[in-house]
Amino acid sequence: MTDPSEKSFLDLSRRGFLAAAAGSVAGAGLASSGAQAQQPENLPNIPDDAVGRPFPEADLQMPLPPDQRLGWCVVGLGAFALNHVIPAITRSQTCRLAGLVSGNAEKARRVATHYGVPDARIYDYESFDDIANDDSIDVVYIVLPNGLHAEYTIRAFEAGKHVMCEKPMANTVEECRAMIQASQEADRKLMIAYRAHFEPHNQRALRMKKEGAFGDIRLVIGDTMRPLDLSRPRDEWRVLRDLAGGGSMMDIGIYALNGTLYFLEESPVALVASISNPPDDIRFRQVEDLVTVQLRFGSGALANLSSSYTMNENRIQILGSEGTGLLNPATSYVGNTLYETGSDVGTRKVPVQDSSLRQFTGEIDHLSRAIIENFTPDTPGEMGLRDVALIRAIYASAERGSWVELNPDGTMRG
Numbered sequence: 001m002t003d004p005s006e007k008s009f010l011d012l013s014r015r016g017f018l019a020a021a022a023g024s025v026a027g028a029g030l031a032s033s034g035a036q037a038q039q040p041e042n043l044p045n046i047p048d049d050a051v052g053r054p055f056p057e058a059d060l061q062m063p064l065p066p067d068q069r070l071g072w073c074v075v076g077l078g079a080f081a082l083n084h085v086i087p088a089i090t091r092s093q094t095c096r097l098a099g100l101v102s103g104n105a106e107k108a109r110r111v112a113t114h115y116g117v118p119d120a121r122i123y124d125y126e127s128f129d130d131i132a133n134d135d136s137i138d139v140v141y142i143v144l145p146n147g148l149h150a151e152y153t154i155r156a157f158e159a160g161k162h163v164m165c166e167k168p169m170a171n172t173v174e175e176c177r178a179m180i181q182a183s184q185e186a187d188r189k190l191m192i193a194y195r196a197h198f199e200p201h202n203q204r205a206l207r208m209k210k211e212g213a214f215g216d217i218r219l220v221i222g223d224t225m226r227p228l229d230l231s232r233p234r235d236e237w238r239v240l241r242d243l244a245g246g247g248s249m250m251d252i253g254i255y256a257l258n259g260t261l262y263f264l265e266e267s268p269v270a271l272v273a274s275i276s277n278p279p280d281d282i283r284f285r286q287v288e289d290l291v292t293v294q295l296r297f298g299s300g301a302l303a304n305l306s307s308s309y310t311m312n313e314n315r316i317q318i319l320g321s322e323g324t325g326l327l328n329p330a331t332s333y334v335g336n337t338l339y340e341t342g343s344d345v346g347t348r349k350v351p352v353q354d355s356s357l358r359q360f361t362g363e364i365d366h367l368s369r370a371i372i373e374n375f376t377p378d379t380p381g382e383m384g385l386r387d388v389a390l391i392r393a394i395y396a397s398a399e400r401g402s403w404v405e406l407n408p409d410g411t412m413r414g
């Protein structure tokens, strides 16, 4: 997979720079008309008053010029959109915030004022389809409850826009298929917002695994849990099956599931799951609390994953014949940390220069680049479909109380 940090939109190649720099050493006074101090032989001959010097040698990542940036429109102005998505769009190298879609006009105007979005670019859920006539919008970012992802993704494609859709892609495999078909018919890109693929510690762990740092991977253990808090508006829809599609596994277990497949680089061939809900807890009338699942892979590797809405944990452990990688936390918004354990290193924290914050701009810039350079994003609709299919298989296995066999696309066999 491509590492976004290694890509630059304005390619100031080192070779190009060196050529420019070499040319300028001889005539170092570029823009100067000032006095030139005579330097002893072999020392740089630079004027001693202020002058323009050549472009500095650096790993420059210049943003796209403003008039070339893609216009992104955010649908759903909830907790994640306001705290993470919109700030990341403003920090990105490739986009500008071009539109907002909300059912709450006052909230939308307030956000628009702070981010300089004109009133004419504020839409509600009824006028949403008018974005088809808005050339300032290239990409739509769906940050609605899961049960609304399919409808708004398909409407965005019908309006001729590209789509970034939050995880989980949708509630059902059928919805995922319809979203992919709409993307193909519109000839527009569809990316699922799996931010961990763009998170430096997760990327580093995958690189170490590929370089053999952990040997043959035999087991992945992943636990993603957080207490569901009904006093917070963002958690209200999460207890309703039609809007959430499921409970802890759909919402956060998907991180451990997707992460496991990211590190193992293969899809499971079978799984068995169990679900447990605390009795008399109104949060779990329609959606589940605790899920445990064991996955079996063609390579012989196994994974043990869990998700819960009543405990607190966020870690992924990759265990191999030569060592162990531990991400703890693994998929937080900030402060993810990677540890390595091996017979020759003991246990050490793996230094990773970049901050976890880069995951948000990383995924946004990745889709912009996929559109500009016309390639398939690293986390396409097919990956979102696979994960939704696996979660449906997890629910089916828990209900049947038995193993289920899986197709390569994550759907159940037979």
Ligand code: NAD
Pocket (backbone or CB within 6 Å): 076, 077, 078, 079, 080, 081, 103, 143, 144, 145, 146, 166, 167, 168, 193, 195, 233, 234, 235, 237, 243, 251
């Ligand atoms: P939220 O409740 O804070 O935001 C949901 C938004 O949708 C709100 O603006 C709300 O007004 C709007 N909405 C429209 N119709 C609605 C309806 N019928 N019921 C409820 N809200 C409705 O939720 P959130 O935590 O921001 O989650 C939104 C999406 O983002 C979900 O798909 C979630 O899985 C995803 N998410 C992703 C991450 C991540 O790290 N990638 C983190 C949090 C949430």
